[in-house]
Amino acid sequence: MQNEFPMLQIIDQNGVLVDESYRSLLTESLVKELYVKMVRARLFDRKGVNLQRQGRIGTYVPFEGQEAAQIGSAMAMQEGDWMFPTYRDHGATLTFGHSLKNVLLYWKGRQIGCVPPAGKNIFPPAVPIASQLLHATGTAWAEKLKGTDRASIVYFGDGATSEGDFHEGLNFASVFNVPVVFFNQNNGFAISVPIAKQMKAKTIAQKSVGYDIEGVRVDGNDVFAVYFHTLKAVENARKGNGPTLIEAMTWRYGAHTTADDPSKYRDQEESVRRRESGDPVTRVELYMKHENMWDEQFANEIEQTIMKEIEEAVAKMEQEPAPHYSEMFDYVFAENPWPIEEQKRAYAGMRGE
Amino acid sequence: MTTAVGTKKMTLVQAVTDGLRTMMKEHDNVLVLGEDVAQNGGVFRATDGLLEEFGDQRIIDTPLAESGIIGTSIGLAMNGFRPVAEMQFLGFIYPAFNQIMTHATRIRARTLGAFTVPMVIRAPYGAGVRAPEIHSDSVEALFAHMPGMKVVVPSNAYDAKGMLIASIEDPDPVLFLEPMRVYRSTKMDVPEGKYTVELGKGSILREGSDVTVLTYGSLTEQCVKAAEAASEKGYSVEVIDLRSLYPLDKELIAASVQKTGRAVIVHEAPQTGGLCDTLISLINDTSFFYMKAPVEKVTGHDTPVPMFALEDHYLPTSERIQAAIVSVMDC
Ligand SMILES: Cc1ncc(C[n+]2csc(CCOP(=O)(O)OP(=O)(O)O)c2C)c(N)n1
Numbered sequence: 001m002q003n004e005f006p007m008l009q010i011i012d013q014n015g016v017l018v019d020e021s022y023r024s025l026l027t028e029s030l031v032k033e034l035y036v037k038m039v040r041a042r043l044f045d046r047k048g049v050n051l052q053r054q055g056r057i058g059t060y061v062p063f064e065g066q067e068a069a070q071i072g073s074a075m076a077m078q079e080g081d082w083m084f085p086t087y088r089d090h091g092a093t094l095t096f097g098h099s100l101k102n103v104l105l106y107w108k109g110r111q112i113g114c115v116p117p118a119g120k121n122i123f124p125p126a127v128p129i130a131s132q133l134l135h136a137t138g139t140a141w142a143e144k145l146k147g148t149d150r151a152s153i154v155y156f157g158d159g160a161t162s163e164g165d166f167h168e169g170l171n172f173a174s175v176f177n178v179p180v181v182f183f184n185q186n187n188g189f190a191i192s193v194p195i196a197k198q199m200k201a202k203t204i205a206q207k208s209v210g211y212d213i214e215g216v217r218v219d220g221n222d223v224f225a226v227y228f229h230t231l232k233a234v235e236n237a238r239k240g241n242g243p244t245l246i247e248a249m250t251w252r253y254g255a256h257t258t259a260d261d262p263s264k265y266r267d268q269e270e271s272v273r274r275r276e277s278g279d280p281v282t283r284v285e286l287y288m289k290h291e292n293m294w295d296e297q298f299a300n301e302i303e304q305t306i307m308k309e310i311e312e313a314v315a316k317m318e319q320e321p322a323p324h325y326s327e328m329f330d331y332v333f334a335e336n337p338w339p340i341e342e343q344k345r346a347y348a349g350m351r352g353e
Numbered sequence: 354m355t356t357a358v359g360t361k362k363m364t365l366v367q368a369v370t371d372g373l374r375t376m377m378k379e380h381d382n383v384l385v386l387g388e389d390v391a392q393n394g395g396v397f398r399a400t401d402g403l404l405e406e407f408g409d410q411r412i413i414d415t416p417l418a419e420s421g422i423i424g425t426s427i428g429l430a431m432n433g434f435r436p437v438a439e440m441q442f443l444g445f446i447y448p449a450f451n452q453i454m455t456h457a458t459r460i461r462a463r464t465l466g467a468f469t470v471p472m473v474i475r476a477p478y479g480a481g482v483r484a485p486e487i488h489s490d491s492v493e494a495l496f497a498h499m500p501g502m503k504v505v506v507p508s509n510a511y512d513a514k515g516m517l518i519a520s521i522e523d524p525d526p527v528l529f530l531e532p533m534r535v536y537r538s539t540k541m542d543v544p545e546g547k548y549t550v551e552l553g554k555g556s557i558l559r560e561g562s563d564v565t566v567l568t569y570g571s572l573t574e575q576c577v578k579a580a581e582a583a584s585e586k587g588y589s590v591e592v593i594d595l596r597s598l599y600p601l602d603k604e605l606i607a608a609s610v611q612k613t614g615r616a617v618i619v620h621e622a623p624q625t626g627g628l629c630d631t632l633i634s635l636i637n638d639t640s641f642f643y644m645k646a647p648v649e650k651v652t653g654h655d656t657p658v659p660m661f662a663l664e665d666h667y668l669p670t671s672e673r674i675q676a677a678i679v680s681v682m683d684c
Contacts, residue, residue: 058483058661087485109483109661127487128445129417162416164448190417192393198416265392325666328659339625343654347666350676 005205005217007249010224013278015286026224028293034075034223035284038067040306041091042281044100047310048090048107052258056318057107061087065221065253065271068280069185071095072226073153073248076234082121082139082152084132088185088252089155093122100313105320111327112320130160133169133182140173140180140237149238151179153230159190161204170245174211179237181230182245185220191256192265208245220248221280224287250280360542365535368510368543369399369475372517373437375547377407380435383521386413387422387439387475396441397477397536423449423474427457430472435521443478443530444490457526458501473520477533479571479621480653480664484533489658491571491622496528497599497631504598505552506530506570510541512596515550523552532571555602557609561591564678565609567632568619569595572669576619579674588682598628606632607639614645615681621668624652646684649677 010019010026017023045064052060063070070091077083077096085093090103097120106113106125114124121139126132136154143150160166161184173180184204188195201207208215214233218225226248233244253271255262262268288294329336329344336344363371376383385391385400391414394401403412415422419440426436440446446453453474461469480489497504505520505527507513513531520527558573559580568576573594580590591609595601610616616636618629629650636648651669659667 059485106660109664111660111663113660125486127485128447159417162418162421164418164420190388191396192389193414193417197414260396264394323662325663328656328663328666329654332656337655339655343624347654350673 001206002202005203005215005247007217007219008225008229009219009222010228011222011283011287013221013283015283015290017287017290022224022228025228031284031288031293032298034071034227035281035288036302036306037071037075037095038223038281038284039303040309041067041071041094043303043306044094044310045091047314048104049254049258051104051314052107057104058109060107060258061256062254062258063088063091063252065274065280066185066187066250067091068223068226068283069220069248069250070155072223073181073183073230073246075227076230077151077153080121080150081234082123082136082150084123084136084152084154085125086132086155086157087125087127088157089125092155096120096122098122100310101316101320104313104317108317110320110323112323130156130163130165130169132156133160133165134172136180136182137169137173137178140178141176144176144178149179151181151234151237153181153183153234155183155185157190158184158186158188158195158204159193159198160184161207162198170207170211170213170243173243174213177240177242179240180243181233181237182243183230184245184247185250186247187250187252189252189256189266191260194266204247205245213242214244215247216244217247217249220250221278221283223280223284359545361545362540363510363543364537364540365507365510365513365531366397366399366537368514369517369531370401370403371543372514373400373403374406375514376435376518376521377403377411379547382433383435383437384411384413384429385437385439386415386426388415388417388441390414390439395439397533399475399531400439419445419447419449420452423452423457426472427452427460427470430470431460431468435471435473437473437475437521440474440476442488442490443476443492444487446474446476453496453502453526454499458499461525462501469524470526471524473517473523473527473529475517475529475531477531477536479532479534480658480661480668481534481571483661483664486660489661489664491620491653491658493528493530493598494622494627497628498626501526502599503527503552504530505596506532506598507596508532508535508570508573508594509539510543512550512556514543515548516552516596518547519549519552522549527552530570534571535574538574550596553597553600553602555593555595555597555605557591557605558594559590559592561589561613563589563613564591564615564617564681565613566590566592566617566619566674566678567595567606568592569598572619572621575669575671576674578671579678582671582675583678586679588678590678601631601635603635603639606635610636610640611643614643616644616648617651617674617677617681618648619651619669619674621653623655624650625655627652646681649681651677
């Protein structure tokens with residue numbers, strides 16, 4: 001099966017173009033945009049880890065190493081489409097227009113962190129593994145019923161493919177032929193469990209066969225491959241050709257979360273090695289150098305601009321007033337039923353309010 | 354029931370590991386399975402060291418699927434094994450709800466005892482550790498309500514080990530809940546080797562004569578604190594650790610509230626349909642004419658556990674418990 005789902009690349013790990021048919025599509029503006037978005041995601045992620053270490057936010061989930069998968073796929077989506085991330089996909093949601101401040105507030109334990117900017121169809125991070133595949137299928141189905149050409153994209157990890165909801169999501173999408181892209185980031189581990197313990201199958205893409213839907217395996221650290229193959233899947237979906245399962249082969253450099261210790265289950269040297277040979281951001285830099293698109297000054301400037309944007313968001317996160325406890329009571333229903341109203345009043349009374 | 358000799362200072366989570374180790378040593382058919390339990394030793398290290406000691410046929414990293422873990426454990430249990438399945442957090446047990454509700458709990462009844470399911474489901478639960486969303490759920494009442502399921506919750510290391518061993522020995526499915534907030538909060542002397550704490554029995558954490566506080570698991574510390582604060586006001590407060598939520602220790606509860614005539618029930622789970630309702634029903638059935646005041650409840654609200662910035666407003670605090678004690682005393 002592995003041979004039927006070869007890992008597709010457009011550039012190799014040294015940033016060398018390996019698929020000439022994409023040369024004309026790789027315009028300088030597209031390449032630069034992808035590069036900038038990846039750098040932005042990476043700098044944000046590092047900030048997240050630091051903020052957690054400094055005790056300024058709670059547990060944080062890093063994604064460094066997975067930028068190409070997240071940014072390439074998110075860039076293939078359009079305004080009005082739907083995005084269903086997991087807890088690890090803020091690289092994707094930020095690229096799709098989520099606010100830096102709210103994403104930070106999410107990790108500070110604030111409910112507002114689940115709220116996307118007005119008009120952005122970004123679902124809150126799915127914490128129960130694989131549950132979100134069905135929501136993506138449902139929203140895409142709704143678009144189909146409404147007769148629009150909008151689509152949904154849903155993110156999930158390799159571990160998620162073991163849950164029943166993964167299979168139900170693919171099957172519903174297949175049966176009802178809905179415009180959804182199932183975007184798997186195969187980073188090799190579900191917390192400590194390596195893929196070989198998760199499944200006997202050699203690829204995740206091959207799981208598309210059982211549902212008779214499109215399946216494709218891409219180098220998830222090649223942002224161009226991710227972008228163009230996701231674009232193809234989304235365009236197919238918009239045309240009414242149904243869902244696609246994309247497996248993006250990638251790697252998380254760091255811990256599962258800031259509360260995890262990866263040395264318990266893997267040799268972190270592997271992350272060092274992968275960073276040195278084939279890092280998703282470095283690859284694009286190398287490509288740009290090969291193609292005479294690289295501009296040192298531009299790179300420095302965008303880094304400064306991004307850092308400024310991130311620092312401003314951090315400042316805004318920290319200035320955000322503490323939420324009032326009424327927020328916990330007042331959004332469970334459209335109107336508080338009497339038990340909630342009574343509990344809220346009793347709580348206020350206890351506080352002498 | 355004890356062959357224990359020396360003691361060792363342990364946290365609650367270490368006592369869980371020790372209980373597992375004790376039973377795995379004694380019985381080859383005890384298996385431990387779940388997500389990240391073997392190589393990683395569990396995300397809370399509750400199964401740390403067991404892989405090295407027992408090998409990967411006895412402690413198994415499963416695929417990421419709760420229904421799969423529980424469903425296959427049912428089969429293992431029906432066919433000679435004693436699986437101890439870990440749910441990484443109680444808030445992630447929901448995919449297995451169907452397996453528990455429709456099979457684990459009723460195979461004995463359906464087959465008039467021809468098949469049985471002697472399995473244990475372990476799950477950390479509760480808020481108060483600044484965990485991300487869903488990780489803080491306290492939904493024990495859903496399971497206490499299920500016919501065919503025992504539900505137990507230790508609040509300290511000694512009980513954790515003894516109750517876990519008793520749960521593994523139990524002939525029926527047991528949900529063994531571990532209050533993650535007190536996983537490492539204190540150490541206490543735990544006997545080495547095997548001993549059991551009988552399921553279905555509560556314990557008196559502190560004796561008193563004016564009010565009975567009924568609680569379990571994560572909030573026992575807050576209740577004892579509140580009782581001590583109340584004693585400074587001249588109130589004598591008894592604190593009962595229920596330990597078993599199904600079945601409840603009817604005799605112990607009834608004897609205590611008949612002595613005091615007043616009760617405060619404390620749990621962090623949402624109020625409506627929570628254990629507080631079952632406890633009030635038990636008090637009504639056994640002790641109505643002894644009561645000097647209506648029973649007070651100090652519980653979580655009828656809301657999802659909020660994200661952690663607000664969790665302190667959700668969780669019962671020692672202050673809220675004290676206020677309830679004063680309120681039943683003033684009645
Ligand atoms: C239903 C459910 N079970 C268990 C967990 C705990 N958990 C959080 S992340 C994780 C591993 C997920 O691995 P994978 O799907 O590969 O995604 P990754 O974290 O690697 O991005 C587990 C077991 C959960 N969040 N939801």
